[in-house]
Every structure is written in structure tokens, then in C-alpha cells.
Amino acid sequence: MDKARLKPILMVIAIGIILGGLILIMDKSSGVVVDMEGIHANEKSSENHLATGPRGGALFTDHDFNLELTIFEKGVPPQFRVYLYEKGKLLPPTSATVAITLTRLGAPAQLFQFIPEGDYLLGDQIVEEPHSFDIVITAEYNGKILRWSHSQLEGRVEISDDMLKSMGIELLTAGPAIIKPKLRLPGEVIFNEHNIVRVVPRVPGVVTAVHAHYGQHVEKNDVLAVIDSxxxxxxxxxxxxxxxxxxxxxxxxxxxxxxxxxxxxxxxxxxxxxxxxxxxxxxxxxxxxxxxxxxxxxxxxxxxxxxTQYEIRSPISGIIIAKFLALGEVLKEDREIFTVADVSTVWTAVTVYPKDLNVIRVGQKVAVKATAYDVESEGAVIYISTLIGGQTRTATARVELDNSDGKWRPGMFVNAELVAEEIAVPVAVSVDAIQTFRDWSVVFGRYGHYFEVRPLELGRSDGEMVEVFDGLSQGEQYAGGNSFALKAELGKAGATHDH
Missing domain, CATH: 1.10.287 (Helix Hairpins)
Known part of the structure; x- marks a missing residue:
């Protein structure tokens, strides 16, 4: 093989060896000189004071040679693009060999290699969000290996342990969880039909007094009416x-x-x-x-x-929900004159659609919430109709609720929530920890004294825990309760998104 073809291969191998060492030691001091087979390498730290290149990227300089690094993300996933210049003149992308080592909090280092694409060099990996990282750029140009280091911060805030405690921020750990997606169905509170009593006189007679009226609460053995018989x-x-x-x-x-x-x-x-x-x-x-x-x-x-006086008394404690008599009226012994309902327990008639019939079952726990105001109770399914309504094409499930405090009133509209299934997922986080940052759903990952946003790809949720497909690994700590305080601190710190 001739020397002209061998030289570029040796240069790539040399850069790979240098980057391998950088991944291990991450030496960020400036002015480091590396000699390897006569090849000279200089490292310069940008300390975030960088000039801006013609294409709006960060400009790294060594004498007459310039390397402009951009993160391009218009219509494509974020990608590194490198433009090469000498004395301000754009060079062909094949003029130099470039590699970047990227490290971020809580993640292993990434090695980006570049290939020519048009008038620039294109990185071979996606630059994941957030764009908060440390990079080391290594370039081989005209027989020299040049090295620059640069830090870019986004969505990161430093919180000491004392401040963390005073802010009341709870630390949680991402890990396996049982997600219990809930099925929500509409319903209405109705009387417990087992606790409704229809009152009849038992003897014929003439009504001489009426003591109870529609909507009135009565106790057992209270006199409802009096007749002469x-x-x-x-x-x-x-x-x-x-x-x-x-x-x-x-x-x-x-x-x-x-x-x-x-x-x-x-x-x-x-x-x-x-x-x-x-x-x-x-x-x-x-x-x-x-x-x-x-x-x-x-x-x-x-x-x-x-x-001749006969007192008609209430057989149970409850509410008069129907009244069918008046003073002076002649009654027969089998005539219904009052209906009394015991409302210490009530039913919820829940509408069940055919597609959900395989989810609901007798004995299943159900959370019932009023739609008009903040009232909530838990009950159990006691009955599911075997027939589907001809007009509504739905079935009905009855949920029995304790109503000893009288907060449930028949006729109220409610939503019934029940666990549809139980799903084991490898990584989940608390729903309360989710915040918005830019247009992402994020949690704040904990790394030493730093918290940094972690955009998440989310899956199924049960309102308490949510499945994480990507963005946070099992075992990583994140801010749970009061995580909104970190978002406020981030706003004070003036988080940027500089590419």
C-alpha cells in the first residue's frame, strides 16, 4: 500500500487512541501537548467564550484554522454539523478528520465520528436533549492533531443538600412499578332498592291527621298519619x-x-x-x-x-320520597300512602359500554366521584345487568356506597373509576414529578449537587405512576414532591438553549 493512502488511516487510528484516553481521564487543562510518532496536538479550553461562525455555530480556532460546530435540528433530529475554514475560507469537508467525545451528567461518554456530507461533516449519532454537556473536539489537519474542550449548559441548576431540605423536595428513584390504568364510566346515584318501603294502612278508614310530608326525614316508628277505622x-x-x-x-x-x-x-x-x-x-x-x-x-x-284511632307509623328511618293521601280521604287497607327510603346506603347506576364489559366484575372496587362538586367515595360492584339496552346499547352496573354522612343524594351525576388492568413496567416515575420544560415533559434528574431536566418519552399511566420508555434509566434519582420549585429556580438562573 502506498504512503499517500496509508497516511489518512494512520491519522484516524491516532485520533481514536487519543479519544480513548480522553474518555478515561477527561483532562480539561489547556496547553496539553501530546507527542505520538511526531504528531503534535494542542488542547484549548473555550471556557464558554466562543466566537460565532458564519453559520451561527461555535467557532473553535487554532491560528489560521477554524472549526465551526453547529447543532442542526430543522426538520431532522438534532445532529452535529462541522464546517472547516482556513483564513476565513470554507474548506472541503475532507480536509480534516474530526471526532467529538461528549459527556453528560449520569450517562456514559459518547464518541461522535463524522463523515463528509455536502460542504460539512455530519455526526453519526443524534445529539439527545437536553443539550447540556461537556465536549472534547479532536481534529487532524495538515499533520497536526488539534484539541478543544467546551461546556454547554441547559436545564441545569445546582442545589445544596441544605437548600434541598428547606425546599421540601423529595428524592425518588426510577424503577419497576405496577401501572394500573383506570377506566372511567358515567353514572348516577340512585336509591338502594333493598331499602325502600311502601307504607299501607292495613285497615280501612278516614284520614284525620297527616304528620309526614314529601322529602321529610323520619325515624323508625314516627307517626306518619292517623285514621279513624x-x-x-x-x-x-x-x-x-x-x-x-x-x-x-x-x-x-x-x-x-x-x-x-x-x-x-x-x-x-x-x-x-x-x-x-x-x-x-x-x-x-x-x-x-x-x-x-x-x-x-x-x-x-x-x-x-x-x-277507632289508628296511627300509621314509619317502619324504617329514612326520607319520604312519595306521599299519596290527604285529610278526609277514605283509605282501603291495601292502598299505598307513603314510600320511605333508607339512604344510609345508596347505589350508583354505572353505564357500561359493551367494549368494557370484560373489564368490570362483581366485587370489584370502584372510586366514585361527583361531577358537580368535590365528593368521593369507594364502593364495590354488586350487580351487572345481563342484558344490553335496546336503545342505549349499554349495560348497567350497580355500585353500593356508604352514605351514613348523607353526602350522596339520589339524582347526582358521577364518574366511576376502576382499575382496568395491572401492567408491570421496568421503569416508571411519579406523575407528580412531571414538569414542562420548553415543549417537553421532563423530570429533574439528581446528579451530585446538580438537578438537570430529563425529557421523557412516556407510556401508560394510572394517575399516580407513569411508564417511561426513554429519557431516564432504572435506578436514577429524580425530584418527586415539590419539583416545581426546581423549575422556578431554573427560571431564576436563566436557562438557555444555545447551539
């Missing part, structure tokens, strides 16, 4: 007569027993008196049972002057 008067009379007959039969029995024991009367008279006494007991029990069946205590009303 001839039938009740007859039953009370039967009880009163049976009680008196029992007293008379008992007296006769005790007298005949005494006479029989004294050998004064025959045993037959005693046995007859005993039989009549037992029959009177049965008659009294029958009369009492008829009154008890109507909810009337026989003894409590025995001395009442108005034996």
Missing part, C-alpha cells in the same frame, strides 16, 4: 271482651277447683270450668294477634277513649 274499633272491642271473659273464666275455674278439692262439687264441674278457662285464653290470644298484625299493641290502647 271502624274495623280497628271492632278488633279492640273483641280484645276487650276476650280479656273480660278470661278474667271471669279464671275466677270460675279457681272456685270450682276449691270446691272439688273440698269434696263439695263433682269433678266434672271442675273439668268443665278448666276447659272454659283455656278457651278464654285462646280467644284472648287470637284477639291480641289480630291487633299485633296491624302494629297495634293491645294493652297500650286498651284504655283509649277513641278506640
Amino acid at each position: 271502624p274495623m280497628l274499633a271492632d278488633l279492640r272491642s273483641q280484645y276487650s271482651v276476650a280479656k273480660k271473659r278470661l278474667t271471669l273464666a279464671k275466677t270460675t275455674y279457681e272456685r270450682e277447683k276449691q270446691l272439688w278439692e273440698e269434696k263439695i262439687s263433682a269433678k266434672q264441674e271442675f273439668l268443665l270450668a278448666e276447659e272454659l278457662w283455656h278457651e278464654a285464653q285462646i280467644a284472648l290470644e287470637l284477639a291480641a294477634t289480630k291487633l299485633l298484625a296491624l302494629g297495634v299493641q293491645p294493652e297500650s290502647n286498651f284504655l283509649r277513649t277513641n278506640i
Whole structure:
């Protein structure tokens, strides 16, 4: 192989050896001289005071030779482009061999190599965001190896441990998580049908008083209305007569027993008196049972002057949701006059679309939130309809909610949220840690005393944790709670995006 073809290959090998050493030691001192087979290399640190080249990039200079570095990102992913000049005149991209070593917080070093493209050299990798990094540029030109170092900061802020504590910033670690995406369905609060009672008089009569009205809350055994009932008067009379007959039969029995024991009367008279006494007991029990069946205590009303008065009482504690009587109205014994609903528990009728029927199941926990104001409870699915509505083409699921504090009112519209599935992901971060920076969703990664934005490619979320496809690795620390304080500090520091 002739010397003309061998020389460029040797130069590339030499640059690779130098860059390998730089990756290991990252020596940023200026004026370093490296001698290798007669090749001379000078390193210069830019200290961020760089001239701007004709194409708006950073201009690195060594005597008459200039290297302009740009990050081009119009219509393409960010890429390094290098333009070469001598005495201000643009050189062909093949005039020099260039390589860049890039290091950033929390990541291994990257080696960029360049190939000619038009009138510039094009880097072989994407320059990932944020563009906050340290670079070392190595160029081989006219038998010399030139070296420059440069730092560019973006989205980085320094926070001491004491300041971190005072700001209340919580440090979290990216890692595996179980993502539980939630299914949200509309619904409406309805009465618990198992706790609705329809009140009937049980005896016919005329309404003489109404004490309860629509929407009123009543306690168990509260008087709802009063009627005058001839039938009740007859039953009370039967009880009163049976009680008196029992007293008379008992007296006769005790007298005949005494006479029989004294050998004064025959045993037959005693046995007859005993039989009549037992029959009177049965008659009294029958009369009492008829009154008890109507909810009337026989003894409590025995001395009442108005034996026709019948008090209709509430069988449960609850709210009057229907009323169908008025003063002076004649009622039949099977007429519904009140409907009382116990609202200590309520149901939520949740609309379930056919595509979601395989997700919801009986016993599943559901978070129910009111749409009108801030009310939230957790319940469980107790029923799923087996039929889909002909017009709505939806099914209905019932969720039972505790309503002992009365915050749920039938008719309220709600949203029901339930866990659709459980997904194990390798890397996830807290949703509360996500902030916006430029047009990215970011977290602030923690690296020593520095926090720096990390743009994330996000996946599925359950409102608490969110899957991370790219931008943060497992085991990296990031700011969780109060991360917005870092964004504020970044604003004070005047973050830039200089390319």
C-alpha cells in the first residue's frame, strides 16, 4: 500500500487512541501537548467564550484554522454539523478528520465520528436533549492533531443538600412499578332498592291527621298519619271482651277447683270450668294477634277513649320520597300512602359500554366521584345487568356506597373509576414529578449537587405512576414532591438553549 493512502488511516487510528484516553481521564487543562510518532496536538479550553461562525455555530480556532460546530435540528433530529475554514475560507469537508467525545451528567461518554456530507461533516449519532454537556473536539489537519474542550449548559441548576431540605423536595428513584390504568364510566346515584318501603294502612278508614310530608326525614316508628277505622274499633272491642271473659273464666275455674278439692262439687264441674278457662285464653290470644298484625299493641290502647284511632307509623328511618293521601280521604287497607327510603346506603347506576364489559366484575372496587362538586367515595360492584339496552346499547352496573354522612343524594351525576388492568413496567416515575420544560415533559434528574431536566418519552399511566420508555434509566434519582420549585429556580438562573 502506498504512503499517500496509508497516511489518512494512520491519522484516524491516532485520533481514536487519543479519544480513548480522553474518555478515561477527561483532562480539561489547556496547553496539553501530546507527542505520538511526531504528531503534535494542542488542547484549548473555550471556557464558554466562543466566537460565532458564519453559520451561527461555535467557532473553535487554532491560528489560521477554524472549526465551526453547529447543532442542526430543522426538520431532522438534532445532529452535529462541522464546517472547516482556513483564513476565513470554507474548506472541503475532507480536509480534516474530526471526532467529538461528549459527556453528560449520569450517562456514559459518547464518541461522535463524522463523515463528509455536502460542504460539512455530519455526526453519526443524534445529539439527545437536553443539550447540556461537556465536549472534547479532536481534529487532524495538515499533520497536526488539534484539541478543544467546551461546556454547554441547559436545564441545569445546582442545589445544596441544605437548600434541598428547606425546599421540601423529595428524592425518588426510577424503577419497576405496577401501572394500573383506570377506566372511567358515567353514572348516577340512585336509591338502594333493598331499602325502600311502601307504607299501607292495613285497615280501612278516614284520614284525620297527616304528620309526614314529601322529602321529610323520619325515624323508625314516627307517626306518619292517623285514621279513624271502624274495623280497628271492632278488633279492640273483641280484645276487650276476650280479656273480660278470661278474667271471669279464671275466677270460675279457681272456685270450682276449691270446691272439688273440698269434696263439695263433682269433678266434672271442675273439668268443665278448666276447659272454659283455656278457651278464654285462646280467644284472648287470637284477639291480641289480630291487633299485633296491624302494629297495634293491645294493652297500650286498651284504655283509649277513641278506640277507632289508628296511627300509621314509619317502619324504617329514612326520607319520604312519595306521599299519596290527604285529610278526609277514605283509605282501603291495601292502598299505598307513603314510600320511605333508607339512604344510609345508596347505589350508583354505572353505564357500561359493551367494549368494557370484560373489564368490570362483581366485587370489584370502584372510586366514585361527583361531577358537580368535590365528593368521593369507594364502593364495590354488586350487580351487572345481563342484558344490553335496546336503545342505549349499554349495560348497567350497580355500585353500593356508604352514605351514613348523607353526602350522596339520589339524582347526582358521577364518574366511576376502576382499575382496568395491572401492567408491570421496568421503569416508571411519579406523575407528580412531571414538569414542562420548553415543549417537553421532563423530570429533574439528581446528579451530585446538580438537578438537570430529563425529557421523557412516556407510556401508560394510572394517575399516580407513569411508564417511561426513554429519557431516564432504572435506578436514577429524580425530584418527586415539590419539583416545581426546581423549575422556578431554573427560571431564576436563566436557562438557555444555545447551539
